[in-house]
Amino acid sequence: MISPEQPQLEKSGDFFSKKLQLLKCTNLIFICGSENVLDTAFKNRIIRTISVAAIISFCIMFAVYAFIEIPSQQRISVGQELRIPLNFPKQLLGRIKVYVDSQDKNVIKYKGLNIKSIVLNPNGSWPVAANPGTIRLQLKLFGIIPLKNMVVDVLPQYKVIPGGQxxxxxxxxxxxxxxxxxxxxxxxxxxxxxxxxxxxxxxxxxxxxxxxxxxxxxxxxxxxxxxxxxxxxxxxxxxxxxxxxxxxxxxxxxxxxxxxxxxxxxxxxxxxxxxxxxxxxxxxxxxxxxxxxxxxxxxxxxxxxxxxxxxxxxxxxxxxxxxxxxxxxxxxx
The missing domain is CATH 2.30.42.10 (PDZ domain)
Known part of the structure; x- marks a missing residue:
């Protein structure tokens, strides 16, 4: 003979089973949501890494192009400023030193004085060609690593008369x-x-x-x-x-x-x-x-x-x- 209380127990078991299933589903949703959050963070990290790498590559390419653009030999006339084209980024340009050495003391002047050699900051003032001669320049990174050697020939000034006849x-x-x-x-x-x-x-x-x-x-x-x-x-x-x-x-x-x-x-x-x-x-x-x-x-x-x-x-x-x-x-x- 079945007790009248037995149906109540069965109903209580169904209730707890449903609660357990609901809890499992909630945990599954939570786990899936966590995985989606992790995927998004990983993708964002990859995008940031690629962007930084692209910016660094562009800066390196620009610096290499600017380095190649520097001539190995240049000619200027007496009275012209001894300035070479340095199209480097400002951060890099501030770490470059220019070593200037002339064959004669009278070839260049710096701030009104005749000099034979000097170390320059590219962002500062440059010497002026005073007399014909040859000047040798060397660019060094941090004043240690050689980057480029240059020869500058200083030529006398010529005055020509225009024609048209x-x-x-x-x-x-x-x-x-x-x-x-x-x-x-x-x-x-x-x-x-x-x-x-x-x-x-x-x-x-x-x-x-x-x-x-x-x-x-x-x-x-x-x-x-x-x-x-x-x-x-x-x-x-x-x-x-x-x-x-x-x-x-x-x-x-x-x-x-x-x-x-x-x-x-x-x-x-x-x-x-x-x-x-x-x-x-x-x-x-x-x-x-x-x-x-x-x-x-x-x-x-x-x-x-x-x-x-x-x-x-x-x-x-x-x-x-x-x-x-x-x-x-x-x-x-």
Whole structure:
């Protein structure tokens, strides 16, 4: 027989079971919440670490770039301040010392006094170049670790006079330039012996029969003399970077009464430019112009001498497709 109190006990057991299950769920929620809090803190720590590392890397890269930017050699003129570009952060710049050593006591001045060597703070005042000479600088971190060595050349001051005037340029080439062909007319026929032998427009004649050609007249004289003797002429030719020797037999020209090889040559070039400046003591000048070519693949011509003279531009020819522009000029000798 079942006691009437037994259902009450069963109900009490269910109550305690439910309480226990509720407590377990609460503990599980608490544990899960703690793990979420720990994950967030860990993520924040990683983000802060990455940010600090990025800032440090940027600072290091900036310092390295500033270090590379410092030249190994520099030139200044007398009267200029001996200051080198130091684009380091202020915190790092304050820990750098500059050791200055000049070859002579009179090369630099610091606060009005001639000095030979000094240790500088980059944030302070710098010496001034007083006389031409050489100065050696060394940058050291904390005054101990060498960072950079520099050489500064102090040059004398030059005063130049600005130009702007048109000038004529007359140049004497180192050799004779072949500028074209000229047929040699004999009895009823025309020949160009030089072209047949392989000479091209733009070639430079360095010697003829072992003699250096001084002028166009000398070349014509040597060729005529060899033709009269029934001999060939040996021309040493420069074409680009190549040198070659060519043998040519002169042909008698009925029109000129001389022996020729059929070439137009010249030993000089002339042009017009614009004077930029000149230095009155040394007569050194600068002018705008362009390279002079021989007409053969833009081969540049080497000139041994030249001069400039007064000139005036009288007109300009407009450039066209396939043709260059030009100037009409007049030289005043």
């Amino acid at each position: 048109s000038i004529g340029v007359i140049l004497k080439s180192d050799g004779i330039i072949v500028v074209g062909y000229s047929a040699v007319k004999t009895s009823g026929e025309s020949f160009i012996p030089a072209k047949t032998a392989g000479i091209r427009v733009g070639d430079i004649i360095l010697s003829i029969n072992g003699k250096k050609p001084v002028s166009e007249e000398i070349v014509a004289e040597i060729i005529d003399k060899a033709g009269k003797a029934g001999k060939n002429v040996i021309l040493k030719i420069k074409r680009g970077k190549n040198l070659m020797n060519l043998s040519i037999k002169p042909v008698y020209c009925r029109e000129t009464g001389r022996y020729r090889i059929g070439l137009y040559v010249r030993d000089n070039a002339a042009g017009v430019g614009t004077l930029t400046f000149y230095e009155p003591k040394s007569n050194i000048f600068g002018a705008l112009g362009h390279a002079v070519s021989s007409g053969n693949d833009d081969q540049k011509v080497i000139f041994k001498s030249g001069k400039i003279i007064e000139a005036a531009v009288q007109g300009i020819h407009q450039g066209k497709r396939g043709g260059a522009w030009g100037k009409d000029r007049h030289f005043f000798k």
